[in-house]
Amino acid sequence: MSKEPRTSPPSRRIADDLRADISAGRLLPGTKLPALRDLAERYGVTRNTANKALGLLQAEGLVVTRHGSGAYVRESHPIRRLGPDRYARHRWQVTTVTAHACDRLDIEPTQQQGHQTQDVSLVAADDHTAVALGLDVGASVYERARLITRDGAPTHTMTSYYRPADVEGTPLVDQSPGIAGRGGGFQVLTEQGLEPHEITEDLSARMPTTEEALLLELPTGEPVVEVRRVTRTADGQAIEYARGVHAASRFVWSYTYDIPD
Amino acid sequence: MSKEPRTSPPSRRIADDLRADISAGRLLPGTKLPALRDLAERYGVTRNTANKALGLLQAEGLVVTRHGSGAYVRESHPIRRLGPDRYARHRWQVTTVTAHACDRLDIEPTQQQGHQTQDVSLVAADDHTAVALGLDVGASVYERARLITRDGAPTHTMTSYYRPADVEGTPLVDQSPGIAGRGGGFQVLTEQGLEPHEITEDLSARMPTTEEALLLELPTGEPVVEVRRVTRTADGQAIEYARGVHAASRFVWSYTYDIPD
DNA sequence: TAGTGGTCTAGACCACTTC
DNA sequence: AAGTGGTCTAGACCACTAA
Numbered sequence: 001m002s003k004e005p006r007t008s009p010p011s012r013r014i015a016d017d018l019r020a021d022i023s024a025g026r027l028l029p030g031t032k033l034p035a036l037r038d039l040a041e042r043y044g045v046t047r048n049t050a051n052k053a054l055g056l057l058q059a060e061g062l063v064v065t066r067h068g069s070g071a072y073v074r075e076s077h078p079i080r081r082l083g084p085d086r087y088a089r090h091r092w093q094v095t096t097v098t099a100h101a102c103d104r105l106d107i108e109p110t111q112q113q114g115h116q117t118q119d120v121s122l123v124a125a126d127d128h129t130a131v132a133l134g135l136d137v138g139a140s141v142y143e144r145a146r147l148i149t150r151d152g153a154p155t156h157t158m159t160s161y162y163r164p165a166d167v168e169g170t171p172l173v174d175q176s177p178g179i180a181g182r183g184g185g186f187q188v189l190t191e192q193g194l195e196p197h198e199i200t201e202d203l204s205a206r207m208p209t210t211e212e213a214l215l216l217e218l219p220t221g222e223p224v225v226e227v228r229r230v231t232r233t234a235d236g237q238a239i240e241y242a243r244g245v246h247a248a249s250r251f252v253w254s255y256t257y258d259i260p261d
Numbered sequence: 262m263s264k265e266p267r268t269s270p271p272s273r274r275i276a277d278d279l280r281a282d283i284s285a286g287r288l289l290p291g292t293k294l295p296a297l298r299d300l301a302e303r304y305g306v307t308r309n310t311a312n313k314a315l316g317l318l319q320a321e322g323l324v325v326t327r328h329g330s331g332a333y334v335r336e337s338h339p340i341r342r343l344g345p346d347r348y349a350r351h352r353w354q355v356t357t358v359t360a361h362a363c364d365r366l367d368i369e370p371t372q373q374q375g376h377q378t379q380d381v382s383l384v385a386a387d388d389h390t391a392v393a394l395g396l397d398v399g400a401s402v403y404e405r406a407r408l409i410t411r412d413g414a415p416t417h418t419m420t421s422y423y424r425p426a427d428v429e430g431t432p433l434v435d436q437s438p439g440i441a442g443r444g445g446g447f448q449v450l451t452e453q454g455l456e457p458h459e460i461t462e463d464l465s466a467r468m469p470t471t472e473e474a475l476l477l478e479l480p481t482g483e484p485v486v487e488v489r490r491v492t493r494t495a496d497g498q499a500i501e502y503a504r505g506v507h508a509a510s511r512f513v514w515s516y517t518y519d520i521p522d
Numbered sequence: 523t524a525g526t527g528g529t530c531t532a533g534a535c536c537a538c539t540t541c
Numbered sequence: 542a543a544g545t546g547g548t549c550t551a552g553a554c555c556a557c558t559a560a
């Protein structure tokens with residue numbers, strides 16, 4: 001008759017029990033879970049089955065395992081809130097006074113403990129890049145790839161694309177290993193007479209590729225948020241196309257806008 | 262000396278091969294993968310190992326399995342792009358002319374084939390809701406929970422919370438099973454003298470809970486995007502707090518804004 | 523009914539961490 | 542050296558799907 005729910009398989013039941021302990025606060029973040037062999041014995045199953053239970057919890061992002069050490073209730077990172085403010089002019093616009101960096105230290109807590117690698121090269125534009133920058137597919141564009149790290153752990157990648165004519169000869173596409181130009185890309189573009197004015201961001205979420213999981217050191221069960229950003233001048237000219245891949249658990253994006261007619 | 266990468270375990274190698282076939286287009290979306298027994302025989306491993314390989318691909322969201330039928334390369338749904346336009350006044354504002362619904366059919370393709378359930382009840386406000394609506398935690402609020410379906414498959418949930426004083430006696434909190442009020446919640450609030458003017462949306466991504474996975478019929482390896490929305494009047498008064506859980510693969514969120522000073 | 527994925531036991535070996 | 546998770550083989554049974 002009815003599709004009665006069968007009794008859950010043992011691996012499921014073990015996972016359910018542990019999950020209940022976690023969400024009830026009986027197992028706090030960072031706590032070590034019982035060893036596989038102990039779990040197996042307690043439930044009268046093989047280690048394989050207990051391992052499968054842990055696998056389920058890992059896929060849900062509730063548990064992380066450290067090979068040779070144990071399985072732990074996952075700890076949540078401090079979450080960074082990303083709003084339009086992060087692009088605010090006062091954060092990147094260098095005034096005639098050069099003391100900018102020291103001036104602003106206290107209002108830039110988001111850069112605290114932050115580092116980034118940088119890798120600049122000339123590549124062929126793919127579909128998205130070409131459309132965004134108004135070029136033909138395959139045209140040469142400058143690619144500026146960064147890996148942003150916080151407190152020693154990578155949080156996201158950000159790869160920007162520029163029309164060569166816009167940035168040729170600027171510190172932005174200098175191969176030097178340091179952060180290219182104080183104030184970053186927006187400052188450089190402004191000096192080129194291309195002041196950023198409007199931003200369009202497209203957000204989507206998915207599971208990481210294996211490469212992304214390695215690069216961002218993502219635990220099993222952590223999705224990524226992919227952000228595609230087009231920056232335009234007041235004229236509407238696209239001056240930068242950027243693609244970021246973020247560890248989902250470390251960010252929340254916030255947008256405020258008026259309801260259109 | 263160096264940490265040379267060991268040879269990958271068999272399950273990993275099988276997954277890598279299949280993944281390569283998929284991304285190279287040799288296995289198109291919807292294609293049935295070789296049976297577990299065939300894979301196992303081909304690679305000289307047990308069915309368990311071949312099964313594990315499929316599990317890896319499932320977790321990446323590349324493959325879905327249908328019990329008793331087979332494993333298939335995952336097909337992508339049509340993606341709906343969500344911009345501020347979806348809240349535009351012309352979509353919900355009912356003018357004095359009642360012929361609105363017929364009028365606008367052609368410009369509302371997003372509602373095509375769409376259905377939603379609705380469940381209204383009076384509940385105690387949790388932390389987020391209370392803060393957003395300016396109430397005490399535990400105060401009574403109207404909860405209006407919806408499950409939105411498209412082409413027969415659920416795409417997201419949306420649960421709105423209202424101050425009882427704002428919506429008492431309106432069709433919005435009528436327990437009737439139909440969609441409450443043509444034009445939806447915004448129209449009703451406007452009629453109450455609380456016209457929505459500004460929206461703040463907070464987006465984050467994570468893996469679904471087991472309940473969400475069931476409700477939204479999510480395949481293994483599909484993350485969800487959680488959207489928390491606060492709607493305010495021109496005065497800045499919060500009139501609705503809503504929380505949505507979206508199947509990540511079905512949406513992309515788009516925001517355009519001017520760079521602040 | 524035949525084919526398919528899902529799960530399990532029993533036992534083994536390996537890789538990594540910790541002390 | 543002891544403890545831990547990761548993976549594998551070999552074989553079995555079950556549940557679901559499709560013809």
